[in-house]
Amino acid sequence: MSSVVNFRYQASDQLALLRMMGLVLKLCLTFAFAETFGLSLHSPALNTALIIEAIYLGFTFWLRKPLFNSDSGLFIALLLDTLLWITWLYFSGGATNAFISLLLLPIAIAAVLLPKWAPWSLALLSNLAYSVMLFTVPDNEMQHHGMDMRSHYLGMWLNFVISSLVLTTSVALIAKRLRRQEAELGYMREAQLRQEKLLALGTASAQMAHQMATPLASLRLLVDELKEDEGAQNITLDEMLLALSVCDTRLAELRLATESIRAGEFKFVTLAQLLDTLTQQVSLLMPDISLELKPSQQEGELCIKYDASLLPALVALIENGARASGEATGEQKVTLSLRQGQYGDEIIIAVRDYGHGIPDSLLTQLGHKIVESPKGMGVALMLSHASFERLGGKLILGSDLAGGTVAQVHLPLLTS
Missing domain, CATH: 3.30.565.10 (Histidine kinase-like ATPase, C-terminal domain)
Structure with missing residues (x-):
């Protein structure tokens, strides 16, 4: 999960830029290329919708990092993006708009970054809106230069449905596998780092054990000499001998463990x-x-x-x-x-x-x-x-x- 959050932090600027480009595209199509692409701008409410979207995108741009850090925040942002796209499409030709496939963009983002319920929810909303716009198109708009365009628009609708299904299934599955592989790689990197630390600790332990052997042997000789002295306190010497015995035992165990582990013996x-x-x-x-x-x-x-x-x-x-x-x-x-x-x-x-x-x-x-x-x-x-x-x-x-x-x-x- 942490790897996904880090990815979102890195992609937040790119995602914000992509959403801004979507608004610029809407403005260009609405005020410069409407006749070129045959868009039907039949409502002055479209200008109000574009102003609201500009304010909304400016607000979410400043909050992009905390917003995209959580599943719920990112889903709400994509849900509002989808509703704004539906609003623009509705006021610019509906199902006859050639750019209606841009409704797939929020679905694709959700399929990559969010759990599987999120792209399915957006796909359901987009398909429902597309279906309503398709089956409410007036008959006169279904005619183009004397040709019946019903089958063409129906084919566009079916292609949209199939594309949304591909995004919510295949793309989401591939993204899930990539996130799982990234998590496994992260775990392997942590395990490798931990093993490197343990190797350093083991090397230091072996060196210290080797260095302790000589002074312990010298100390044992001194204790033996003191024990032969009649003025020595036997209780203190016995405690010292016990401590030395424990040290000798630990050193012997360390040597055996080192040899056994090095040889891989089980x-x-x-x-x-x-x-x-x-x-x-x-x-x-x-x-x-x-x-x-x-x-x-x-x-x-x-x-x-x-x-x-x-x-x-x-x-x-x-x-x-x-x-x-x-x-x-x-x-x-x-x-x-x-x-x-x-x-x-x-x-x-x-x-x-x-x-x-x-x-x-x-x-x-x-x-x-x-x-x-x-x-x-x-x-x-x-x-x-x-x-x-x-x-x-x-x-x-x-x-x-x-x-x-x-x-x-x-x-x-x-x-x-």
């Missing part, structure tokens, strides 16, 4: 195995978190596609949820539940926290691009979302009715 695991490994990781890396599991015996035997990036992505969701719960309730509590999708072809892993929730303004952005967040959720969620996408899944963030945020991970199930 394997299949049951949900029970995934939950067991996930529980162990949370207990080891984040012992303060209270993780409540709601697994199902039946769903635990289902298999999913797995690589080294899935587990860290789920851990990141649990960590974010625990932080939100801790800030709101003082307890880092997270509930994890499983259920099959509506059609049984996917599993939904729901990670629910008990925090204050995510603002609506961020819900549509988190997981898709880096956002400024005081809680630091932007990068972690974007990395998690990219990991799920690699496995054919997706991440959906929402609010729970009882409070808090629910992160739903949709992953495809292994089919036999």
Whole structure:
């Protein structure tokens, strides 16, 4: 939809110019070439109609950008254009006017820019007006140099009906396909940009992991030397050793994940195995978190596609949820539940926290691009979302009715 709006902004000047040219054409045909084209100017009200149209076009010219930004605004403008064309045609010969096919112009614009109901509405109005003007033409105007022109005017009417049908069907369908392709290209460009950002983040992470290895090894040697010293505080040293163990574990996992992702290696695991490994990781890396599991015996035997990036992505969701719960309730509590999708072809892993929730303004952005967040959720969620996408899944963030945020991970199930 946004691509269509951008196109309208770019085309608003051209469309306004086209409408102005239509008024100039009417003025030229009315006051300069009426006899040349055999127009029957039988009412002084035509001058009043042209003055009203000039004022109307001048007013809509200044409001063209906000007017053409919405479907309703553009449709109303095209509807009034159609009525003005019908008025001019009625006062300049009606169905005998050679320029009656210009009624197709608003239909064509609506077919390209508006939903399908809009060109159909304009086509119905134009065909109805043409039909009324055709079947109310006096008999004396049907004669031209002694020839009966009824069949000629009837053929013009039938050609107009067919042309309007072509515009409302074929042209509208082609325009719809082009808009869909443009939207898909826009999504692909956004996805490519997101992948480029993730590649940069991954490169930086690998470099930092390599740089951390040496100082961590030196720090471990220093801790071992301090532990041999009888004056060292054993409690502090134990805490330092625990922190070093966590760092070593994370670095080892990062190396394995990098090698696995680079090689494109995938394997299949049951949900029970995934939950067991996930529980162990949370207990080891984040012992303060209270993780409540709601697994199902039946769903635990289902298999999913797995690589080294899935587990860290789920851990990141649990960590974010625990932080939100801790800030709101003082307890880092997270509930994890499983259920099959509506059609049984996917599993939904729901990670629910008990925090204050995510603002609506961020819900549509988190997981898709880096956002400024005081809680630091932007990068972690974007990395998690990219990991799920690699496995054919997706991440959906929402609010729970009882409070808090629910992160739903949709992953495809292994089919036999």
